[in-house]
Structure formats: C-alpha cells, structure tokens
Amino acid sequence: MKEQMLPAKGKLGILLPGLGAVASTMIAGVIATRKGLSKPVGSLTQTGHIELGEGKGDRFPLIKDFVPLASLEDVVFGGWDIYEDNVYEAASHAKVLDQHLLDALKPELETIRPMKAVFDRDYVRNLDGKFIKQSANKWDAAQELIRDIETFKKENKVSRVVIVWTGSTEKYLEASAVHESIAAFEAGLKNNDPAIAPSMVYAYAAVSQGIPFINGAPNLTTDIPAIVQLANKTKTPIGGKDFKTGQTLMKTIVAPGLAARSLGVTGWYSTNILGNRDGLVLDDEQNFKTKEVSKLGVLEDILRPDLHPDLYGDLYHKIRINYYPPHGDNKESWDNIDIFGWLNYQMQIKINFLCRDSILAAPLVLDLALFADLAQRAGMYGVQDWLSFYLKSPQTQEGVPAENDIFKQLNTLKEVLRNMMKEDEPEFNTVKHIRAAEQVIG
Numbered sequence: 001m002k003e004q005m006l007p008a009k010g011k012l013g014i015l016l017p018g019l020g021a022v023a024s025t026m027i028a029g030v031i032a033t034r035k036g037l038s039k040p041v042g043s044l045t046q047t048g049h050i051e052l053g054e055g056k057g058d059r060f061p062l063i064k065d066f067v068p069l070a071s072l073e074d075v076v077f078g079g080w081d082i083y084e085d086n087v088y089e090a091a092s093h094a095k096v097l098d099q100h101l102l103d104a105l106k107p108e109l110e111t112i113r114p115m116k117a118v119f120d121r122d123y124v125r126n127l128d129g130k131f132i133k134q135s136a137n138k139w140d141a142a143q144e145l146i147r148d149i150e151t152f153k154k155e156n157k158v159s160r161v162v163i164v165w166t167g168s169t170e171k172y173l174e175a176s177a178v179h180e181s182i183a184a185f186e187a188g189l190k191n192n193d194p195a196i197a198p199s200m201v202y203a204y205a206a207v208s209q210g211i212p213f214i215n216g217a218p219n220l221t222t223d224i225p226a227i228v229q230l231a232n233k234t235k236t237p238i239g240g241k242d243f244k245t246g247q248t249l250m251k252t253i254v255a256p257g258l259a260a261r262s263l264g265v266t267g268w269y270s271t272n273i274l275g276n277r278d279g280l281v282l283d284d285e286q287n288f289k290t291k292e293v294s295k296l297g298v299l300e301d302i303l304r305p306d307l308h309p310d311l312y313g314d315l316y317h318k319i320r321i322n323y324y325p326p327h328g329d330n331k332e333s334w335d336n337i338d339i340f341g342w343l344n345y346q347m348q349i350k351i352n353f354l355c356r357d358s359i360l361a362a363p364l365v366l367d368l369a370l371f372a373d374l375a376q377r378a379g380m381y382g383v384q385d386w387l388s389f390y391l392k393s394p395q396t397q398e399g400v401p402a403e404n405d406i407f408k409q410l411n412t413l414k415e416v417l418r419n420m421m422k423e424d425e426p427e428f429n430t431v432k433h434i435r436a437a438e439q440v441i442g
C-alpha cells in the first residue's frame with residue numbers, strides 16, 4: 001500500500017453540511033492553531049504518537065510524521081446550512097469559544113459562508129431556517145449539491161474534498177426498500193421518496209462523485225445498502241455514525257476497565273442536560289430516539305452478557321437527554337453505575353462529567369476528515385470501520401461486529417496505519433520497551 005499511496009499534494013477541502021457549534025468550533029480551532037494562538041489538543045492526528053517495531057529509527061513518531069496526512073496549512077473549509085450565518089456568526093451564536101478569540105479570527109471566519117442547504121423540516125422539526133434549496137425533487141437536490149462541490153473546488157483551487165456531516169440529528173428512521181440498492185435509491189430520489197433523509201442526499205451526491213463522506217450524527221445516512229454499494233462502486237471511503245464524545249466516551253473508557261477486572265454490572269443510568277441547538281433538536285421525541293438507539297448499543301458490545309451471563313446478564317441500561325438552555329454547550333452528565341464484586345457485594349460508581357460538547361467533538365471532525373482523505377489516497381474504500389475510535393455507533397463492513405472498547409479501537413486504528421506504511425507491530429512485552437515508551441511519551 002505504501003508504494004501506491006498518493007501524496008497529500010495540493011489543498012484539501014473539508015466540506016461540512018451543518019455549520020453549527022461543532023463545525024464552527026473545529027474551523028476556529030484549526031485557524032487558531034495555524035496562527036499559533038492555540039494547540040490542537042484532543043486531536044490524535046496532530047498530537048498522537050504511534051509505536052513501531054525495533055530497528056526502524058524513531059520508534060515513537062508523531063502520527064502526522066508517520067503517515068502522509070494533509071497539513072493544517074493546506075486545509076480549506078466550506079459547507080451548507082439552513083441559516084445564512086457565516087462561520088464567525090455561527091461560532092458567536094454557539095457561544096462555545098471566547099468572543100475575544102473569535103474576534104482575533106474574524107477575518108478568516110467571516111469569509112466562510114454556507115451554501116444553501118438540502119433540508120426537510122419533517123426530519124428536524126425544531127429548526128426553521130430558510131436558507132434552503134428549492135429543488136424540484138431529491139434527485140435535482142443531489143445534482144445541485146454536486147454543482148456546489150465543483151464550484152467550491154474551483155473557487156478554492158482544492159485538489160481533493162472530503163465531507164463530514166456535522167448537521168443536526170434527523171428523526172428516527174429504519175432502512176426500508178428504497179435504501180436496499182443503488183437503483184431503488186436513485187428511483188427514490190427522482191420520486192421524492194419520503195424515506196430518503198436530507199443527509200442521505202448529501203451522502204449520495206458525495207459518494208457518487210468519489211468524495212469520502214463521514215457521518216458525525218446518529219442518522220442512518222451512509223449506513224444503508226445503497227450508499228455502501230455506491231461507495232464500493234465508486235471506490236470511496238465512507239464511515240459513521242455519531243461522534244464519540246461526552247458520556248459515551250466515558251462509558252467506553254470505564255466499561256472495558258470493569259470488564260477487565262471481571263466486576264459485575266447490574267445497572268447503568270445515564271442522564272444529561274445540554275442547552276445548545278443540538279439539545280433543542282433532541283428535545284423532539286423522534287430525534288431523541290435516533291440518538292438513544294446510537295448510545296444504547298455500546299455497553300452490550302463491550303460487556304458481552306452473552307459470554308458473561310453471571311456478570312452482565314441482568315444489566316439495566318437507561319439513557320436520558322434533557323434540553324436545558326442555561327447550560328448552553330456545556331453539557332453536564334451524571335452516571336450512576338451499580339456494580340458488584342466478590343461474593344456479589346454491591347458497590348456504586350458516580351460520574352459527574354462537566355464537559356463541553358463541541359470542544360470534545362471538534363478534534364474528532366478534523367481527524368476523521370484527515371484520515372478519510374488519507375484512506376482514499378491509500379486506495380481504501382467502502383466502510384472504514386478502523387475509524388470506529390471516533391464513533392459512538394460504528395458502521396462496520398457487512399458481517400463484522402462493531403467494536404466499542406476505546407482501547408481496542410485505538411489499537412485497530414494504529415494497526416491500520418502501520419499496515420499502510422508496511423511497519424511492524426511493536427513488542428511491548430519487556431520492561432525495557434515500556435521504559436523507552438515512557439521516556440518518549442513523558
């Protein structure tokens with residue numbers, strides 16, 4: 001693969017359907033980093049190291065020095081939204097970043113303006129933006145998106161484009177006949193089939209043109225046979241769903257630890273409050289259901305009650321999300337975990353995470369975009385399940401079970417990067433190796 005890998009030549013366009021809190025926080029962060037005003041904390045591509053085998057020079061290089069990623073200097077941003085706000089206005093509205101930082105970035109941020117969105121209010125009932133394409137049908141909407149992408153490429157002189165969905169969570173939808181094949185889907189686009197969500201129109205437009213598409217929300221979007229088939233046909237990397245941040249991030253860090261110690265879990269109650277626009281959207285029952293389904297799977301996959309009925313057979317898992325405007329983007333989550341140990345003695349763990357939703361999500365968008373571009377240049381296509389590390393409800397290749405344990409996910413990701421570059425696995429089985437690693441990592 002190393003010999004076939006195309007270099008990261010020219011500029012990379014990162015297009016984002018949904019220029020809201022997460023997208024604007026990511027864009028502002030990249031520009032702040034470029035200007036030397038900040039560090040890209042939380043981004044594995046920018047700050048993470050990778051362990052290599054013996055005798056290969058630097059055994060712990062930075063990931064960005066090991067694989068040929070696009071440089072932050074070469075990245076250009078664009079996107080779509082149902083509101084006309086430029087990224088400076090969107091970021092100011094989101095109130096995630098300090099206004100004085102946004103003001104320092106204003107000249108760059110205000111030049112990034114959304115293109116008109118493909119939107120259907122039936123899918124996101126709590127938003128009423130008017131900056132929307134008036135297409136005759138969903139097929140025409142997809143063609144307009146393809147033209148938008150071409151115009152963006154020309155105007156910004158970019159050589160490659162990737163798309164990451166940072167738009168709102170759409171209402172709950174199950175895959176049906178129209179999603180089953182490319183032909184059925186294309187007919188559905190022309191017939192304006194109501195089961196084709198706006199996010200799927202973006203995914204179709206991108207993938208039909210060979211543009212990688214990653215879905216950061218819990219909507220189905222790329223997780224339907226039609227888009228998977230199209231991605232294989234056009235040799236395009238796709239992936240999803242739902243950025244792994246906040247409470248689920250904590251869950252997939254803590255649960256593998258409990259399982260590693262063979263401690264039992266009888267209950268895991270998770271509740272949280274958030275007051276941003278995402279919280280407003282999720283205040284609708286149908287949109288919450290999409291999120292709930294995405295969040296519920298992780299514990300079963302990590303704890304495997306089928307293999308350990310005595311430890312996890314009675315697990316009760318409950319999740320609540322409550323819209324609470326005073327907290328804005330500063331989501332607060334509470335977890336009550338009922339566990340048991342030796343001779344079934346009961347214990348409890350309480351986690352109160354005062355997090356910042358978009359601060360956690362922004363570096364994931366950047367990493368996913370850079371890795372999706374890398375995958376394409378490495379000749380990889382179809383579902384990129386090695387990117388599960390970033391995702392709450394990983395889409396996998398057919399027949400492959402999802403992995404939710406964050407440590408296993410990170411191992412897989414690094415393993416894929418080593419394979420791309422034809423490097424050996426490290427051998428961390430001696431004290432010498434561990435000490436060497438500690439010295440480098442600090």
Ligand SMILES: NC(=O)c1ccc[n+]([C@@H]2O[C@H](COP(=O)([O-])OP(=O)(O)OC[C@H]3O[C@@H](n4cnc5c(N)ncnc54)[C@H](O)[C@@H]3O)[C@@H](O)[C@H]2O)c1
Nearest residue numbers: 018020021022081117167168169217243245277278357361
């Ligand atoms: N912040 C996190 O930690 C986190 C974690 C996991 C997933 N997510 C998901 O990421 C997405 C973005 O989150 P956010 O906090 O930025 O929300 P947000 O509401 O601030 O931004 C979403 C933007 O998408 C726009 N939009 C909606 N439908 C659109 C369409 N069809 N085309 C173009 N634009 C559209 C909205 O107008 C809005 O500006 C949400 O789906 C959220 O569930 C966020």
